[in-house]
Amino acid sequence: MYSLNHKPIKVMEHSFAMDRPPQVLDHYIGVDVGxxxxxxxxxxxxxxxxxLASENIKLWQPETGYYEQSTTDIWQCICECVRRVVSESTVNPSSIKGIGFDAxxxxxVFTHDTDEPMPVTGPDFANDGNDRNVILWLDHRPVEETEKINNTNHKLxxxxxxxxxxxxEMPKVLWLKNHMPPEMFERAKFYDLADALTHLATGNxxxxxxxxxxxxxxxxVxxxxxxKGWQEDFYHDIGLGDLTKDDFKQMGGVNGVSGTYVSAGxxxxxxxxxxxxxxxxxxxxxxxxxVIDAYAGWIGTVGAKVDLG
Structure with missing residues (x-):
């Protein structure tokens, strides 16, 4: 730039961006329970x-083929991980706009009247202090129950x-019906683990x-x-007719009547x-x-940006 007498004038460099407040990005927390x-x-x-943060989950194996965990322990691990990622990232918690769980x-299994973890360890199903209320996916105890379910050849x-x-999970529910004291089974409510975590997070x-x-x-539907979503004839055929009472309350109810069901996202x-x-x-x-962990992996994969060049 030059003055009227054509002498150069030094221009002070200035970035107007410096006058703007820094952009505050929204943040989200994802929890994966393996x-x-x-x-x-x-x-x-x-x-x-x-x-990122990770915590090991406790695992109990009371018998060959039996694998159990505890939502109390899992939730404590989740809380530790979430606190750590917030601290290590130095992200302002007020910028966190959502949290999601997969498992x-x-x-x-919880009690429907007191919402407490219900032990799944036979034969007495007593709580040993560890709240072992999760039958892990790889647990293979319900051999006879699985055969009974499949022998119905039900259309579902x-x-x-x-x-x-x-x-x-249905073979495992049937195993509990066949082995739990009836008064305990009547008090039980059942969740897929991912749904149990959103329940612990919201109370819903x-x-x-x-x-x-x-x-x-x-x-x-x-x-x-x-x-109703849940098939009454199927439940009666496999020996779980008790669960049809009160519109399948122990399984989560009937959508729009006594329960709420939602899609991913x-x-x-x-x-x-x-x-x-x-x-x-x-x-x-x-x-x-x-969502189930395998399906969460699919969501993450299709949502990823991939450079194929």
Whole structure:
């Protein structure tokens, strides 16, 4: 730049961007519960992972083929991981706009009247102080129950490859029915582990279609004549007719009547005061619908940016 007498004038360099406040990005927390560990990551809205943490989960094997875990232990591991990623990332918790959970397709059991972990360890099903209320996906105790279910040849089996795997959750529920004291089984309510985690996070009884359709024999209303989602004749055929009472309350109820079911990505609710305190997060953060870990891996894969050049 020159003055009127054509002498050069030094221009002070100035960046107007310096006058603007720094952009505050939204952040999200993802929790992945695998067979041996719980993991958490915090990620910003651009997809940049800011921090990761992992904690080993306890595993009990009371007999050959029996594998058990505890939602109490799993939740404690999750809380430790979440607190650590927030601390290590130095992210302001007020910028966290959502949290989501995925987990193995394991069966979690609570009491419906007191909402406490219900032991799944026979023969007396007493709590040894560890709240062992999870039958892990790879548990193979319900051999006879799986055979009984598949021998019905019920039409819903076509939605799970023609037969239920011993690693699915309905054989495990039937095993508990056959071995638990009746008064205990009547008090039980059942969750896929991912749904149990969103329950602990929100206090809500919402179930995910991912869990109930893929692992519990749920057929969405309107599909193949399904009226309630849960098939009453199937439950009676396999010996779980008791669970049809009160509109399948112990399994999560009937959608829109006595229960709520959502798809992946839909909100279950918001963090309760208790869960927020345990996780070290602000109360009211939206909680996304839980999904089975394998399906969460698919979501992450198709959502990834890949350079094929």
């Amino acid at each position: 067979t041996g560990s719980a993991r958490a990551c915090i990620i910003d809205e651009t997809g940049d992972i800011k921090a 193995t397709c394991s069966l979690a 089996l076509k939605y799970v490859g023609g037969k239920m795997s011993i690693e699915m 009884e919402t179930r995910s279609y991912c869990s109930v359709v893929c692992k519990q024999g749920f057929v969405p 309107g599909v193949d004549g399904s009226v 839909e909100p279950v609710g918001t963090l309760s005061r208790l869960a927020a305190n345990q996780l070290g997060l602000p109360m009211g953060i939206p909680v996304g619908s839980g």
